[in-house]
Amino acid sequence: MERDQAVRARGVGKWFGEVVALDGVDLDVGAGAVHGLIGPNGAGKTTLLGLLLGLAVPDRGELTVLGVTVGRALGVPDGVAGFVDGPGLYPSLSPRRNLRALAALRGLRPGRRSAVEATIDEVLDEVGLAEVADDPVRGFSLGMRQRLGLASALLTRPRLLVLDEPANGLDPTGTRQVHRTLTRLAGQGTAVVLSSHRMDDLAALCSSVTLLATGRVVFTGPVADLAAAHGALDYRLRTTDPDAARTLAGAVRGLVLVDDPHRAPAPDTLVVRAADPALDALVRRLVEAGIAVRELAPVVAPLEAAYLALTGSSDDHRGADHVHDHQGRPGDDHHGHRDRSELLTGQPA
Numbered sequence: 001m002e003r004d005q006a007v008r009a010r011g012v013g014k015w016f017g018e019v020v021a022l023d024g025v026d027l028d029v030g031a032g033a034v035h036g037l038i039g040p041n042g043a044g045k046t047t048l049l050g051l052l053l054g055l056a057v058p059d060r061g062e063l064t065v066l067g068v069t070v071g072r073a074l075g076v077p078d079g080v081a082g083f084v085d086g087p088g089l090y091p092s093l094s095p096r097r098n099l100r101a102l103a104a105l106r107g108l109r110p111g112r113r114s115a116v117e118a119t120i121d122e123v124l125d126e127v128g129l130a131e132v133a134d135d136p137v138r139g140f141s142l143g144m145r146q147r148l149g150l151a152s153a154l155l156t157r158p159r160l161l162v163l164d165e166p167a168n169g170l171d172p173t174g175t176r177q178v179h180r181t182l183t184r185l186a187g188q189g190t191a192v193v194l195s196s197h198r199m200d201d202l203a204a205l206c207s208s209v210t211l212l213a214t215g216r217v218v219f220t221g222p223v224a225d226l227a228a229a230h231g232a233l234d235y236r237l238r239t240t241d242p243d244a245a246r247t248l249a250g251a252v253r254g255l256v257l258v259d260d261p262h263r264a265p266a267p268d269t270l271v272v273r274a275a276d277p278a279l280d281a282l283v284r285r286l287v288e289a290g291i292a293v294r295e296l297a298p299v300v301a302p303l304e305a306a307y308l309a310l311t312g313s314s315d316d317h318r319g320a321d322h323v324h325d326h327q328g329r330p331g332d333d334h335h336g337h338r339d340r341s342e343l344l345t346g347q348p349a
């Protein structure tokens, strides 16, 4: 394992009775990376995060966290902090007293009281809760609890931060604040592994992602590679002359006009299905014909389109290798998944 690698998983399996939650998962996260876990409900994201936090141990495979191989004993590895299934908080206590209790549990208190108090002030300020530091947590919104959960995780200045859906319940201001915090930490060398169902969040925050489906890795790599994994997308095209645009579009090789009234919300808008080269050709022709382009935008964002295609949840499954909707079992071969993973990452996932 390289010195600056925070997580290395090879062939990790985890099952609960008959249910296979993780099946042969490989994962690499470097220091300073923000790595997103995505996948449909039940894909195994929380289970994997739980293994990183030492809440459970793998039934199969190898897992190394911050250079230490995870054995059979439970327990948060040194330098790791975070939460799954929402942060654990004492509702009757204020954020400040929650953090004091946590600091005491983590052995931060003796002889260093003022330093601990300063750190508590710092992390509360970091997540934007300084003004409500002494109010009871009971009255807090979901987003405020999430932010307090992040503050708790920051208390020990972790080298690996593990967060299960940290953006859950956050308003746009809270989301930006959390993004800023995580980006700053990553800049200082902290590795962050988080799960999210929000593609916009992932695109804005993560350097790399792993897409899980029924416990298996369907894609792993840079976010841009996932977004590019889906060649032809549907684009909304709004011009000053839709009839002429339609005629020109019909003559471009590699471009398909999609006549779906549900996808063309206005009379001046066409929907075309194409990859970049055909789109470039269309725009050139429009400009040469004196037609102005008012909008050219994907109907579904590229990252979301790739996700839908790879998990087999796209409406039309265009370009997708369908991911079988069944629980994997150790020993199943799942050739469909493997082939797709090899295609996308250049190596078996």
Ligand SMILES: Nc1ncnc2c1ncn2[C@@H]1O[C@H](COP(=O)(O)OP(=O)(O)OP(=O)(O)O)[C@@H](O)[C@H]1O
Pocket (backbone or CB within 6 Å): 016, 019, 020, 021, 039, 040, 041, 042, 043, 044, 045, 046, 047, 048
């Ligand atoms: N403690 C448990 N006991 C039994 N089954 C479990 C347990 N924890 C997880 N599972 C099962 O393991 C699978 C993976 O669950 P997991 O919570 O990791 O998925 P997830 O990707 O986090 O889903 P979501 O997006 O809904 O949070 C599911 O089939 C789930 O029902």
